Amino acid sequence: MIDYSQFEISYKKLIERFTRDEFRGELIEAKKNYFQNAGILDENNPNYTLRMSQFYDWFFLDRHLTSYFKSPLSVAHEPRDTRLTTEDFETIAVLKTHQHSIYEILKSKNNQYTLKDLFRDKKVIVEGSSTFFEFDEKQFFEARVIEIAGKNYFLKGFCFHPEAAQKFILEQIKLYRANPDLNFNDFLIRLNKMRYKFEQYRHVKIEQIYTEDNKLGL
16 A cells, blocks of 8 residues: 555656646646636745645546546546556545545644544544644634545645634535535635635625625635
């Protein structure tokens, strides 16, 4: 079984395969759609790395390629010029079972985080070795969690939401949990855009951004 370091190497290789050559146009269109109404993508922004990691996770795991009508993850084994190793196949299997949600930190100890998955209403223990920043325990955050050899790890994309938005987020999660016809991943994308609108428009009240009113077109 692969370890986390091997997983990272394989995952990076798989993403790169679907962001070059004949897929370059897909990447350009995906960036346009993903960052629309989400604020200017500024390389000097302290959240730039997190935002790009989130984008590439979404691009590879969720977005359907126009030429396949499936996500890159679903067809990663298909391009003939892609030579996959055993580690690559194991990485694909790990990614297919990942959990994407909104989390709350309950406690942290010895480089482990005990989280509450707010959508699935369950506790998750995640190893902290894959993170490169300190969590603010007052914030809810969006993340993707993978399992390798019985241990959970974060992918590198995170989106942290202000404490004042928690009431709205919990209300929406309750609605999505009660109605299986609603797409929770679509909500997570909208929520992501709300977070970066909040960053862009500090003079606007948070209730006008984190809202179902949607006057900002999110």
